[in-house]
Amino acid sequence: MKIRIEEISKEMKEEILIRCHEVDDEIYEIVNKLKTENLIVLGYQNDKVHRIKLSDIYYFEAVDGKVFLYCKENVFEVKQKLYELEELLQRKNCFRASKSTILNIAKISSINPSISGRFEAILDNGERAVVSRQYVPVLKNMLGI
Amino acid sequence: MRTSAFVQKIVKDFLIIFASIIIIITILRQIYYPNMAFDLNSIYIIMAFSFLSALIGLILYSPNDISEKQMRIRITIHFLTLEILLITLSSIFGIVNSVLDCFILALQIAVIYLLVRLLSWQKDKKEAQKINEKLKAFKKDAFE
Numbered sequence: 001m002k003i004r005i006e007e008i009s010k011e012m013k014e015e016i017l018i019r020c021h022e023v024d025d026e027i028y029e030i031v032n033k034l035k036t037e038n039l040i041v042l043g044y045q046n047d048k049v050h051r052i053k054l055s056d057i058y059y060f061e062a063v064d065g066k067v068f069l070y071c072k073e074n075v076f077e078v079k080q081k082l083y084e085l086e087e088l089l090q091r092k093n094c095f096r097a098s099k100s101t102i103l104n105i106a107k108i109s110s111i112n113p114s115i116s117g118r119f120e121a122i123l124d125n126g127e128r129a130v131v132s133r134q135y136v137p138v139l140k141n142m143l144g145i
Numbered sequence: 146m147r148t149s150a151f152v153q154k155i156v157k158d159f160l161i162i163f164a165s166i167i168i169i170i171t172i173l174r175q176i177y178y179p180n181m182a183f184d185l186n187s188i189y190i191i192m193a194f195s196f197l198s199a200l201i202g203l204i205l206y207s208p209n210d211i212s213e214k215q216m217r218i219r220i221t222i223h224f225l226t227l228e229i230l231l232i233t234l235s236s237i238f239g240i241v242n243s244v245l246d247c248f249i250l251a252l253q254i255a256v257i258y259l260l261v262r263l264l265s266w267q268k269d270k271k272e273a274q275k276i277n278e279k280l281k282a283f284k285k286d287a288f289e
Contacts, residue, residue, distance in 0.1 A: 139276065
């Protein structure tokens with residue numbers, strides 16, 4: 001895909017225009033990346049610190065007292081507690097989905113009910129995460145239902 | 146769900162179960178045995194079993210997140226416990242007197258349990274559909 005950047009005068013409004021043959025998943029992904037405010041979360045992996053954009057994060061999970069963030073292929077440790085992240089990401093399209101997870105709404109492909117009375121979120125990378133009944137109203141509220 | 150919220154839910158369930166049984170029995174008595182009086186002992190037994198029925202909801206409670214498989218195992222245990230509890234209650238009241246009666250009652254409980262699960266699942270499916278439509282719109286909104 002050809003990328004063109006055009007400088008405009010200060011009087012004109014800035015905009016990003018995507019010209020494509022078909023609006024497919026790839027285009028959605030690009031737009032989601034542009035749309036999500038570039039909040040940076042520090043992720044630790046093998047004694048190295050990585051700056052990870054929120055738009056690249058699928059979900060956060062607390063396991064055995066540690067919190068991890070999951071990207072498409074990589075997993076990083078996060079130093080914040082889950083409730084701190086919940087507070088930080090409240091207005092960034094992320095929501096608490098269960099006692100141990102925070103999901104990025106922009107990365108949810110669909111939601112399905114499970115026979116056990118809970119809901120299951122299928123993420124864009126094919127991973128599945130449980131959404132507890134008590135947190136479904138939070139998701140609905142964020143989506144304006 | 147927090148422990149306090151879960152205790153509240155159990156108390157609420159107990160009151161709903163107890164009230165439902167009393168309302169249904171009152172209506173049935175009015176239709177079939179209008180002159181029969183309520184025995185105080187029966188009320189206490191119904192109250193105790195309503196409480197136990199609500200209390201077995203604890204089987205489904207976990208302070209930590211549990212997997213789908215674990216949840217399904219808990220639902221099976223909950224269902225079996227409920228079967229035992231209700232058949233015991235029926236035996237005390239003399240509603241079931243033979244093995245065949247027990248079997249029929251167990252079958253009825255199973256059908257009702259399944260129906261409730263199925264109806265709940267259908268409701269959740271509609272809710273999920275609404276959420277999915279909004280999720281789709283949420284992704285599309287990014288273009289506007």
